[in-house]
Amino acid sequence: MKSKQIVFAAIIAALITPCVARAGEWKLLPITAHAPDVWKEAPNWTYDLGNPMIDNGAKWTLSAQTSKDPTLTSPYTPFEKVTAWNYFYIWAAGGAGLPHMYRDFSLSSKAVDDTPQSSPASVIRFCPPSAGTYQIDIVATAKVQSPSAGYGRATLYILAPEASSATQLASIDLNNGVQGAFGGYPAKLNYHSVVPLKKDEEIAVRIQTINPGPASAGTTLLTFEQFTVSTAKP
DSSP states (O other), rough: HHHHHHHHHHHHHHHHHOOOOTTTEEOOOOOOOOTTTTTOSSSOOOGGTTTTEEEETTTEEEEESSSSOTTTSSEEEEEEEEETTTTTEEESSOOOOOOOOETTTEEEEEESSSSSEEEEEEEEEEOSSEEEEEEEEEEEEEEESSTTOEEEEEEEEEEEEOOOOEEEEEEEEEEEOOOTTTOOOOSEEEEEEEEEEEETTTTEEEEEEEEEESSSSEEEEEEEEEEEEEEOOO
């Protein structure tokens, strides 16, 4: 009877223990907290972890490209600690209006105005601890503030050190997946690929709002259900 109780306890512990990365595997962390300084349980991208955040030899960075129509190598500005609406602790950039924001598992970017544009970009970058071949698994859902006026765009790419060059892996147009949404684009992003990386190269995922005409789609939010990088098996 005692052995059965031990097995049962082990099963329950496995069910309630937060999912953590294994050796050779890295998972995006959320930032979940509210003032005054109340952080939810780990895993959590707390302020003391910093931006960039070191994660078992790898590095996660939140950045913004703050000009309209940025290229993949346009300047990157790091996100900073921000208390939004005097309550939520988030990572953000761009000042008033929070045009670039990371909260919970959601990354967002906002169009500058109602002119045609590819908006400034919010970017998550991952740099592994060494050169090698890595499995990238990303599942996310987009939500566009005004889906009839425009849409979101997620771009996945390899970024060289100092943003000296970039290699695009995928560009995926997204919308709310509802009737009347511009372009009829899906809300879901699924990306699964094996990618070779040189020393200090990064995997980057950026989100933008696309205004195709003289009306603003507002903010595009990309919520990650999975962002896992792992050493590829031979």
